[in-house]
Structure formats: C-alpha cells, structure tokens
Amino acid sequence: MPTLSIKGVKIAYEESGKGLPVVFIHGFPLSRRMWTPQISALSGKYRVIALDLRGFGESDKPSGPYSIKDFADDVSSLMLELNAAPSVVVGHSMGGYIAFQLIRRYSKQVQSLILTNTRAEADTEEKRRNRLTLMERIRKEGKDRFLEESAARLLSPQNAEKADLVRQVRSFMEGCNEETLIATLKALAERPDNTDLLKKIRVPTLIIAGDQDQIVPVESALFMARTIPQAAISLIKGTGHLSNFENPKEFNNAVDKFLSILSSLTQE
Numbered sequence: 001m002p003t004l005s006i007k008g009v010k011i012a013y014e015e016s017g018k019g020l021p022v023v024f025i026h027g028f029p030l031s032r033r034m035w036t037p038q039i040s041a042l043s044g045k046y047r048v049i050a051l052d053l054r055g056f057g058e059s060d061k062p063s064g065p066y067s068i069k070d071f072a073d074d075v076s077s078l079m080l081e082l083n084a085a086p087s088v089v090v091g092h093s094m095g096g097y098i099a100f101q102l103i104r105r106y107s108k109q110v111q112s113l114i115l116t117n118t119r120a121e122a123d124t125e126e127k128r129r130n131r132l133t134l135m136e137r138i139r140k141e142g143k144d145r146f147l148e149e150s151a152a153r154l155l156s157p158q159n160a161e162k163a164d165l166v167r168q169v170r171s172f173m174e175g176c177n178e179e180t181l182i183a184t185l186k187a188l189a190e191r192p193d194n195t196d197l198l199k200k201i202r203v204p205t206l207i208i209a210g211d212q213d214q215i216v217p218v219e220s221a222l223f224m225a226r227t228i229p230q231a232a233i234s235l236i237k238g239t240g241h242l243s244n245f246e247n248p249k250e251f252n253n254a255v256d257k258f259l260s261i262l263s264s265l266t267q268e
Contacts, residue, residue, distance in 0.1 A: 002014070002015070003058075003059075004077075004078055006073075007074075008062075009054050010059060011059045011078055012052040013032070013049060013051040013052070014039070015049045016039060016047075016048055017043030017047050018047050019046050019047050020262065020263050021046070021047040021049060021088065022042065022046045022048050022088040022090060023050075023084065023088070023089050024038060024049065024050040024092075025051070025071075025091045025098050026051075026052070026092055026094075027094045027118075028094040028185075029056070029173050029181055030056070030092075031052050031056045031057030031058075031172055031173065033057065034169075035244065037244060037245060038050075038244060038248070038251070038255065041256075042255065046259060047084065049078075051078055052175070053074065053098075054071070055179075055183065055184060056175055057174070059175075061179070063179065063183075064180075064182070064183030065186065067190070068094075068097050068098055068101050068187055068188075068191045068192075069105075071101075071187075072105060075102060076105070076109055086108060087109065087110065088111055088113075088114065089110050089111075090116065090255070092117055092118065093118050093215070093216065094118075094188060096116070096117075096118025097118065099113055103201060103203075104197060111203060112203045112206075113201070113203055114206045114255060116207075116208040116209075116251075117210060117213055117243055118220075119221075120198055120220070120224055120227075121194075122192060122193035122194075123191070127189075128189045131185045132185075135181075135185050138181050138182055138185075142178060143176070147173050148166075148170065151167075151169040151173065152169075154215070154241045154242045155241070155246060156210065156212035156213075156238060156239055157214070157240070160240070169242065195227075198224060198227040198228050201228045201229065201231075204230045204258075204261075205231040205232070206232050206254065207221050207224050207232070207233045207234070208236060208244075208255075209221035209233070209234075209235050209236070209243070210236050210241060210243040210246070211236070211238070212240050213239070213241045213243075214240055221235070232258070234250075236250050236251060
C-alpha cells in the first residue's frame, strides 16, 4: 500500500490503470475501500486513483481540528505529487463537499466532476445540532455503535436488512478512531454552503443519486443538475446512499459512459 507524506501526514492511496486520471474521494465515515467495485471495473480503461483521507482507512490520524478545506488541500497535493492533474474528480457525499472546495481553490486541477450522493447545501441548524449530539455520544460511548448504525443507514431500506451487506459496508469504515470521527463531524457541521458555486462550474459534470437515499434527498441532486451549466444526472433505482456499492453495474456504466465521452473530446 503506497503512501505519500503531505504536510507531515502520510496519505494512503492505490493506483491502477493508464489513461485519463480519475481520482475517487470517499465519504464519511468510509475509506477508499468503498470504491473497490469501481477500481476493478474501470482501471482497464482509465488511470484510477483512490485515497484514504487523513484520519481514515490506512492514512495517518493526526489530531484535529479537521476541515473540508484541509481535506481538499491533501487531495490537491496528492494529485500534483502523482502528476495526475487535471483529473476527473469523483466525490461521494463528503467527498463531494471536498470536490467543491477543489473547484473553488484548485480549479485548474479539475478536468471534470462526478458528484455522487452529495449535495451543495450546508447543514441546516437542526442537522448541525444532530452532529453535535453524535459527537457527544461518541465521546461517551465510543465509536462502535455509531459505525454499526451508520453502515445500515447508508444502504437502501431493503438492503439495510441484509446482514452480509451491512457487514461489508462496516468493513469500509475500519481504521478511523473516535477522535477522527468527532473532528470530522465538526468539519461537516461547519462546512460552507456551495449553492452559490453551482452556476460557476464550467467543467462537464455528472451527478449520480440513489432514489432511496436516506441521507441526501434526490431533490438535492436534481437541484444541482438544474443549476450546474454542463450537468447530466443518473438516478440509480433501488439504491440508497451507497449507489456505487449497491448497484455497481449501473453505477459503473454511467461513469464509463461519461468518461468515454470525455476521452473522445480530449483526443479530438
């Protein structure tokens, strides 16, 4: 497992394939392992890079505070170190928030966007309070109960009843500790609103949503699709917040179609 030291923090990543670089950014509280179905399916045609954000997976776990800006800085530095800029940036949930920061701060490093199961809006006051409650709960109880509940909630209602699928999702969360979870929940609560950015995005964008997502409503995806000038949308039926895992075939087909069009345009 290769690592790069970025500002003194070792960031774990994996890379396979050649061609158009595609950088996968995982959501919370996951790791790069969530992208296993995409790495295996797409690395035959593209240069696929997936990283563990600081605090997650096999990356270092420095003390907080964390911020979405910090995560974006790490991703930007990794892309430059690997000579993988500009890239197609794929962001799931929190990874989408990071992708927005990359557009704001490092736009020349982003060739195009794939935003999956994410939103542009900041947290509501109610959502912020809920995150603070979760932070206190993790401090008192530890991480295990929170992660078990999160694993089920990430799936569609019917898949959440399948113990084997929940166990697989729970395995994507290995590596993070209580301090990481608390620091990241605070970063999520404090993240900026990105709705003002949408009309300014000038790169081709694919939005992917699950029609049974219990965390990010489909309406948020539709709003982004209407507002981003060059956006297309793919709604994957029967999936929740992990559409890439619950229906990898349809997810991968949507991504491959989008990337194939990009590749043909860059070759003209």
